[in-house]
Amino acid sequence: MRPRLAATPLVPGCAAGPVLALAEPLSLWGGVDPASGLIVEPRHPDRGRSVAGHILAMPAVRGSSSSSSVLAELLRGGVGPLAIVLGEPDEILVVGAIVARELYGADCPVMLLGFDDYAQAAGYASMTIEADGTIFGA
């Protein structure tokens, strides 16, 4: 049987794709190039990787409230994440995802997992997220 987790949907929606699990928290503002989706923060261990086309797993979110704008800008340009899976609730990314849906019809569900479940999800190479928050990993 495939591994299965129950997430709380902060922004409901479905997604499926490869997982990019960040080794450390990241501020999208100043940390991700909004035109390309590449992680540019000099000291970040995942620098040079792209959030585009990935389900972005973030243990915690750091930094500026301008990250809402950066997420919306990434989704506008088609270089945003397919979905975001969080280990801690974050209102800034929720607002960015909601606005991108309203403005561009761009879907970026945001899911919240508990501490243990997050650690498991971060180990998946790919995952499928269903509308009710069920996550199937592989």
Add this chain to the structure above:
Amino acid sequence: GEIDLTDEQADGLSGGRGFGVQHAMRIIVALARASGADRLIAVTRAHVDGVLYHGQASLDFVEWLTMAEARVAVPTTLNVASLDLLHPWLFRGNQASATAGRRLVDGYLELGCLPTMTCAPYQAQDRPGLGEDVAWAESNAIVFANSVLGARTARYGDFSDIAAAIAGCVPYAGLHRPEARLAGLIVELDPDTAPSLTDESDFGALGLVVGEFAAGRVPAIVGLPPDSTEDALKALGAAAASSGSVAMFHAVGITPEAPDLAAAVVRGRAPACVRVDAAMLRRALTSLATAPDGPIDAVSLGTPHFSVREFERLRAVLAGTPGSIRVEFWVSTSRAVLAEITGLGWLDDLAGAGVTVVTDTCTYVSRILRDPGGITMTNSAKWAFYAPANLDARVVYGSLRDCVESAKAGRVVRTSA
């Protein structure tokens, strides 16, 4: 759980009060769901940071609201823009980004926001009072409102700030809840160190240390000089917000919700306690420098925006030190403070001394410095914290007096070392 809406709020969400309110309510309800709130509360004012241009999405969003004929429901002030609207010739960026920056401001004005263009809205006469629920964005304004004014705001930001202004309500969550405002950490200032806190740059260094210890808790600082000024607390809060996302602190015996330590801490639970001494402050001061003491290209003051009292001190230091300024010397402030110092006759003196006053924006978010990658000296911990990443700036940190003397010498001068 479900969110309990009043009839008026439910009507707004379902479109009964127009598309503008409906758009805003959708964002507020999503925010409530994410923050676990079970109801929405009214706010009396808002402060909006979304007026700084971050790309086409910034403009698309404000146009989505203006097309829906949205209007703010409460008095709403604006944070800094991408350029100085009163002195546009100071902007060295490209024309397209200047045009976009202006269009963004126009959009927010069309929604009914006030053209205050400042990150220090708390320096206005009319400001929120104790216990007042407001929706403020911009990290230094948030921490000042909660800590020094005793007003109540959660951490709003791009999109959620103007949504709250239009909806007139916010989730009952975060620092709107009295129990969330109690300290979970005590920061004890070494009694021998407290008297050495004399300049905003010292309070900035303390703020950095406080932010590094905070880890999501509200800190209560014990042992600050009782005559600590609002400018000093501004520098402390801005630095703590930069290094540790601090949205509220108590200065025991100074700020309104901490007449004494017992009033500020969580009852029935002894909070963790850390002690801050002179060596830790020195380390924080040193950690802000990304360039060695030597020749400098510029001085930048006013992050957060300079107050009238800070201009008064700057004038005194300029007059009280020999020589004249030899490098670029920038001070960022609001258009309201500019009007006040112009009325006092100070602006001409400052211009004559080689000081350029920047309004409506800030030298670390706008392309203003002649050589952003050069070595800039500042007394602002927030500027020193962010400018290396924002501008590729190289930074030297020091007191107001050291900044002035260094500007006159063309190289770093330490008067108090």
